[in-house]
Amino acid sequence: MLKHSVATALLAAGLLLGNHAAAQDTMAMPNQSAAMAASAPRDPALKPVFEEFGGKPGLVSLVNDFMDNLMADPVTHPFFANVDREHVKKELVDQFCVILDGPCTYTGRDMASVHKGMGVNRADFNALVEDLQKAMNQHKIPFRAQNKLLAKLAPMHKVIITKK
Amino acid sequence: MHKHRMSRAIALGGLALAGALVSLAAAADDGSSGAPANVSGKLLLTGGVSEIGGAAGGGLTPWAVIGGYGTNDQIGANAFYTRVNTQDYHLDDAGVMVGLYNRVEVSFAQQRFDTEKVGGLLGLGNGFTFKQNVIGVKVRLFGDAVLDQDSWMPQVSVGMQYKKNNQDAVVKYVGAKRSQGTDYYISATKLFLSQSLLLDATVRFTKANQLGILGFGGDKNNSYQAEFEGSAAYLLSRNWAIGAEYRQKPDNLGIAREDNWYDAFVAWAPTKHVSLTLAYANLGNIVIKDNQHGLYASVQVGF
Ligand code: HEM
Numbered sequence: 001m002l003k004h005s006v007a008t009a010l011l012a013a014g015l016l017l018g019n020h021a022a023a024q025d026t027m028a029m030p031n032q033s034a035a036m037a038a039s040a041p042r043d044p045a046l047k048p049v050f051e052e053f054g055g056k057p058g059l060v061s062l063v064n065d066f067m068d069n070l071m072a073d074p075v076t077h078p079f080f081a082n083v084d085r086e087h088v089k090k091e092l093v094d095q096f097c098v099i100l101d102g103p104c105t106y107t108g109r110d111m112a113s114v115h116k117g118m119g120v121n122r123a124d125f126n127a128l129v130e131d132l133q134k135a136m137n138q139h140k141i142p143f144r145a146q147n148k149l150l151a152k153l154a155p156m157h158k159v160i161i162t163k164k
Numbered sequence: 165m166h167k168h169r170m171s172r173a174i175a176l177g178g179l180a181l182a183g184a185l186v187s188l189a190a191a192a193d194d195g196s197s198g199a200p201a202n203v204s205g206k207l208l209l210t211g212g213v214s215e216i217g218g219a220a221g222g223g224l225t226p227w228a229v230i231g232g233y234g235t236n237d238q239i240g241a242n243a244f245y246t247r248v249n250t251q252d253y254h255l256d257d258a259g260v261m262v263g264l265y266n267r268v269e270v271s272f273a274q275q276r277f278d279t280e281k282v283g284g285l286l287g288l289g290n291g292f293t294f295k296q297n298v299i300g301v302k303v304r305l306f307g308d309a310v311l312d313q314d315s316w317m318p319q320v321s322v323g324m325q326y327k328k329n330n331q332d333a334v335v336k337y338v339g340a341k342r343s344q345g346t347d348y349y350i351s352a353t354k355l356f357l358s359q360s361l362l363l364d365a366t367v368r369f370t371k372a373n374q375l376g377i378l379g380f381g382g383d384k385n386n387s388y389q390a391e392f393e394g395s396a397a398y399l400l401s402r403n404w405a406i407g408a409e410y411r412q413k414p415d416n417l418g419i420a421r422e423d424n425w426y427d428a429f430v431a432w433a434p435t436k437h438v439s440l441t442l443a444y445a446n447l448g449n450i451v452i453k454d455n456q457h458g459l460y461a462s463v464q465v466g467f
Pocket of ligand 1: 079
């Protein structure tokens with residue numbers, strides 16, 4: 001029946017798209033440890049997205065506003081109040097830059113060790129993601145480009161969220 | 165006639181109230197615009213809207229997501245009002261839902277299906293209305309539709325909906341075996357964030373005739389049947405999504421053919437506390453009226 005095939009085709013199309021994305025994830029850098037690679041998974045397919053973020057200068061100013069949002073957000077504020085925020089910002093810029101296949105190297109620690117013992121829960125995690133979304137909106141980064149970066153960051157919840 | 169007008173008035177009142185709630189919630193969020201306040205933990209529009217039976221999902225079909233914007237250590241809740249208007253009928257549908265710790269969802273909905281003039285033609289009286297209560301429970305089995313972007317694994321939930329119709333004699337007269345019944349379903353939902361696309365596939369085991377409005381089971385068939393339901397939503401921004409849905413339905417009654425349903429929708433969530441969904445729904449044949457289609461409007465408020 002036509003009705004049927006339309007629904008099936010829609011689903012199949014979506015699944016194929018998803019598969020394509022998943023395949024790209026496996027192209028991690030071979031000369032890094034698994035944990036480091038998972039912390040900043042470079043994806044050559046995201047080069048155009050790097051441009052949409054305004055290259056490295058774009059990322060620097062984005063992360064500035066991101067940190068401002070984190071400090072203004074009552075959920076995330078307590079986590080960042082007493083850390084070296086300038087340092088965290090630098091690491092975040094490098095991390096995003098590597099993921100988007102920019103000319104950078106991530107020299108920070110891996111995500112599991114950084115966030116160990118912080119007691120981050122899911123609401124904290126989502127709050128941080130929203131603060132990032134807000135910053136990306138402030139910078140007029142196209143929604144689809146935003147989602148490409150977020151899709152790389154979201155799986156990190158597995159090692160960052162330690163309080164269930 | 166008079167009764168008919170009354171229910172229109174109530175429906176309009178309901179919409180107006182919902183509108184007021186919408187603007188209230190929007191205003192409340194504006195107040196704190198500088199400092200983003202996160203009263204609840206889930207991401208915008210990822211919780212779906214309210215399915216016609218009260219579960220979190222698309223408009224016509226449940227999703228595997230747990231309703232409300234609560235997370236693992238939070239409780240979330242929603243209330244919704246939905247109105248569907250076709251050429252010859254209308255449906256008013258209202259309900260509440262509570263999501264517990266991103267694991268269990270409990271919902272209640274009441275559907276009022278007004279037969280307008282068709283009721284008169286059938287000898288039931290103009291504006292004859294079927295009322296059905298739906299109690300739903302959904303449990304998330306595994307997976308994370310939103311965050312697990314590095315794997316294929318969808319979020320999977322199972323659920324049931326117990327439905328009780330208040331027109332026992334009428335539904336039996338048209339050939340249904342019972343005026344109450346239970347649907348069981350399994351849903352798989354996945355957000356493909358890189359594509360800004362959310363997909364759901366649901367299989368429902370049901371005996372319900374037209375949701376249960378015409379009872380359960382029938383002269384043509386009286387056993388559970390597996391029906392496919394699906395939604396595809398494309399996220400346009402944090403606040404807007406468009407999509408389409410499909411719901412396969414049984415065809416148990418000899419007196420009238422029952423068709424599968426479709427809709428195309430646009431959903432808007434200005435804040436986490438409110439969403440509005442507008443859809444164009446195609447509901448096919450309903451009793452003696454063929455090719456029923458029209459507007460589906462739904463508002464949801466929650467936290
Ligand atoms: C996908 C989500 C996240 C990413 C990509 C991320 C990334 C990073 C990076 C790159 C660093 C710097 C690492 C270094 O100094 O070597 C960092 C540090 C930090 N992160 Fe996260 N993070 C995420 C989620 C969170 C969440 C949800 C919280 C808490 C709400 C959080 C709190 C912190 C804090 C407090 C530090 C500073 C640690 C210190 O300097 O001692 N992070 N994060």
